[in-house]
Amino acid sequence: MEINRKKFQGVLNILSFNRHFYIYGLSVLILITLSYVVFQWSTTLYWLIVAAFGYGLLMPLIVSAYVYDFSGYYKFEWINTLNFSDSKSKQIININAGFDETSFILKNHFPISNLKVFDFYHAEQHTEPAIVRARKVSLVYPNTQQIKSGLIPLKDNSIDAIFLLSAAHEIRSHKEKVMFLKECHRVCKPDGTVIMVEHLRDFPNFLAFSIGFTHFFSKTTWKKAYKNAGFSTFSENKFTPFMSVFSSKP
Structure with a gap:
């Protein structure tokens, strides 16, 4: 599509x-x-x-x-810098927080890879009014599976790439972040990659969103969460001054 x-x-x-x-x-x-x-x-x-x-x-x-x-964000040309190739053997998952604008685009970008989509939105935990409204108009990728943030129903070491595109910040507590990322670590192949795109709680986003920048988390917070979850690498590429693309490997 x-x-x-x-x-x-x-x-x-x-x-x-x-x-x-x-x-x-x-x-x-x-x-x-x-x-x-x-x-x-x-x-x-x-x-x-x-x-x-x-x-x-x-x-x-x-x-x-x-x-x-x-900026071309939804053209996904920024993915080319991650050197991730399309292949019939590749297993990809895209995890969203109740609003999915990226799965169909990902599938177009990697047409022969096997893409599965998960949604960790939980109405009692993720109560932001913006998410509630977004869910009403969001396109749903075929066979999208509802999950809890602490359990991804996949085998250990089975996934080549996990995409977390402007979604992971909806997990507000550090404990839940680490639990979620531990699941990402578990299902990721040893040479797999977790690709996360996020605004940060930093000066450029403060200038952009004023007090609203507190809805995001700092690079230090994310780095600590990935380290606590067991990831060995945590690298950042800036996509515009307001958006960061993080790449992490088990």
Whole structure:
């Protein structure tokens, strides 16, 4: 199945799934404006507040448009730097957190490899409103299997590549992260690879998402989780200043 992404689909997804933040933000800005009109407080302070709100509401959309709509992320050309070849003998899994925009694209990129898709979304644990909304419009790859983050139903040392594409950060606790990554380590072949793409809790993403950058985790946190899970390597390639591609081997 060929996936043709609509123009600005990435930024429209962000706006749709996180619309509660924009509703709250605009509501507060309206109240501030009414207060300014009624009480006629400092014009300079008012415009500083408006500028701050404008930045906080618009910058995430601008960066999201850059990352998801103009950087070529969904063309998956960045995978070529990982030297992963397509082969009938290759076993690939893609694990998502309830919203899957990548499995059909992965299959198009590796048409003869064997691809299985898993979804670790759990309604009681993963309660972000954005995920709930995203699931309603997500395409479901055929035979996608619902799993728990602590159990991947595959044999030991059976998988050549595991893709975790903007999904693993939905596992919020460090303990659960390590448990999940231990499962990835278990099913991965000795020469296999776990490929994770994530925003980080770092300065560029702070500039992009302000307080929203706390939804992501730092490189140090991820490195510790992979080490605790038993992985021997943890390398990073930057895909735009706001997105990192991590590659790890058992």
